[in-house]
Amino acid sequence: MPNSTIVTEFLLSGFSDVWEFRVLHTMLFSLMYLATLTGNLLIVTVITVDQRLHTPMYFFILNLSVWDMCYISVTVPKACVIFLLNNRVISMVGCAAQIFLVLLCAYAELLLLTIMARDRYVAICQPLHYHVIMTPRVCVQMTLASVLSGLVYAGVHTGNAFHLSFCHSNVVHQFFCDIPSLLKLSCSDTLANEIIIFASSMIVGGGCFSYITMSYIHIFSTVLKFPTRKEQRKAVSTCIPHILIVIIFLGSGAAVYLKPTSNSPQVQDMVISVFYSIVPPLLNPIIYSLRNKQIKEAIRRVIIRTLTSFGKTVIISKHSYFDCKI
Template sequence: MANSTMVTEFLLMGFADKWQLRLLLSVLFLLMYLATLLGNLLIVSATTLDQNLHTPMYFFLRNLSILDMCYVSVTVPNACVNSLTDNRAISVAGCAAQIFLVIYCAYVEFLLLTVMARDRYVAICQSLHYPVIMNHQFCVWTTLVSLLSGLIFAAVHTGNTFRLSFCQSNVVHQFFCDVPSLLSLSCSDTFNNFLLIIVSAILVAGGSFIFIIISYIYIFSTVMKFPTRERGKAFSTCVPHILVVSVFLSSASCVYLRPSGASDILQGMILTVCYTIVPPLLNPIIYSLRNRQVKEAVRKVMLRKYYSGN
């Protein structure tokens, strides 16, 4: 410790060592990023401009789309630029900001997906009371609580990470700064950090997952009483939600709860992509663009932009 030098910047690992592979992966990630922005921007535009989509379900979808655009913008553009320029350095302040924003977006996404499960439960199982339960005030307050509590949650985890001393290697084995990668670089005792992660995972991720599963148990038991035609429609909206939630929660849990050095770097990067890039990319497709109402609203938005441009 006496001969060690305190870390003043970190070096992100990047996508690959070979230039050709870095270029290929950077272009792939960039295309995914642009597709994510386009899909979510169309959802935001359609649900804002079309009066028929001013309902609780589309209110939460609009918020989720805005969040997803922010979520994917925290990591992908910087990673692509770093990989193409081979400039892997990131300041300690920049790393802290990236960790804060990633945790914040992931936390709020957990809560929004949970509230959306409740929305589906009320719509299917308590349809007569839907306007009363899912009123505008409830939607606004739920969103505000999610956004504000996310600030506290992200600040606690970021502060708890950067109170540590980093005096060993400064190479982050990830294409962006995340908590598990930094904990493996610390020369301080990280037991309290891992304990905080486990408690947070149980309370936030575990609590959200249990709530969502219970909601869908009731939903599926109710849907089974529907006529076959309506049953298929209900399943088509619910199953994709469960799929995205499962991928999101399982991949995030594997990254944050695995023991240090328990898996190789490639596996860790793939799991990270599954919870930082895949959900924002798929959400517009499975939640909205498969919906006839939304597709019609998107078509109107596209035509309006086309004619206004001419």
Template sequence: MTNSTIMTEFLLVGFANGWKLRFLNSMLFLLMYLATMLGNLLIVTVSTIDKNLHTPMYFFLRNLSILDMCYISVTVPNACVNFLTDNRAISVAGCATQIFLVIYCGYVEVMFLTFMARDRYVAICQPLHYPIIMNPRVCDYMTLISVISGLAYSGFHTANTFRLPFCQSNVIHQFFCDIHSLLILSCSDTFYNEIANLVSAMVFGGGCFLLIAMSYFHIFSTAVKFPTSRERGKAFSTCVPHILVVSVFLISGIYVNLKSSVTIEPIHDMILSTFYTIVPPLLNPIIYSLKNKQVKEALRKLILR
């Protein structure tokens, strides 16, 4: 019989080992976390109080802001504590919970971004039908589909990962629990897990990216026909930032999910992971709302009130 050990905990690896560097990393993560929470909380508050913002576009922005606050809270606070205390241990149950929530939030985030692209397409290309196509009931259904399907998606990948036995080192080369870092620690064949990750990333991530690209292709095709440069500039200014964030989120996420576990340095892996776990929630309030005149006007009224 081969020797086997029941894994009870894992050890997370940070960006640096020295106290000064760990303190610097924790402060940087903490500042990004506080900025993300403040920006998204402002969006949620303003879009809820101001009745002029009770439209499908701001409905999805409010949901996205709520999701982003949850998304970044899954990884960053625990990472900050680990950096400061140098206590890298995380239980198997805690690791499974973190993986489930990261996948769930990432899945719903992509769904929301896809629906937001669809909303902009209808608003610019089919403005007369906008109130009918994007009515409140349809928006509620879109949100419900994202939330429920996300539970099934993340539950499948989490269960598929933790059905494997772990008998290698318990050190995870990541600042949070990550599926692909765990597969390295498994002492069984992970071929089917890697195939499942590959297929889901290609079908879901690639499909959503294709839908978003098609929506903005039609938007740009319609915008260039606008009679005035002001209208064209307004349409482009709405679309380009969204495309940039979607590209960073999807490309970094798909790359990390499709890469071979041994073809990239751990530090590079951790840096890439921040681009789909920390950067999008930080940038979304700035790109989607805080540069919007309606949101800034509503925020000004709220402060004066």
């Protein structure tokens, strides 16, 4: 192609070129990032420290929080640099790494949400066999399987994307590198890539959604047979947060990855991307901590224990100080 230039780096995009809006976007993204890290780190700490929460359900919530922190850390810090400093350049290697990590985190998070649906199904529909089915070994194996298969999934899609030639514009109309935005920049035939993306998204996303839906159909049919309203409300309260996260995560992801790349307005895609890359990690700790009685009690116990230990340390320090003076 004599009139084309081979792309060696990309330029990411912000929501606006106006300085005031860029500062506002930086503040909003920074606050969401700090809130996500704080909330998820609190959940990880509480579940790790409190022995009463060492159950399969909270093991999966802990893993989900870890992936949430990784997921949001891949995109938001670089986005803040773009918004505030207008430093939009990202190398080819950096772009490939960002795509790989985004796909890995999203895939692992989706499989964890599916595994959590199975955990709720066994706990509510087969309570007598729960500790036989959901053993610690099985929980670890399912978690490792989601990570390993995620590495393969992310590696295949990243490799396919960067087998293409990029010789048109190098401006990615997104605040992070993702495959649909890159396909628009390629001067190669992207039909095969689009078919692979669509097929794999339908298999993985559709399969997980179908499994989660069937699990909750069985769960709610069982819950309706509970003798008291209190038991019904308790069972439903553990399921509703999970359902909300699944709907937001899968719905926004499908809106970007399952439609043709030629029919994607820039601002619309960027807003939708916020809903599948930033909102789920932000909402997970809020939903699971504010609506979960056991986690709230565990946080209270950890705070009391920490304050008590701090108070004892201060008293010992005072006694040591006065002993030295005497």
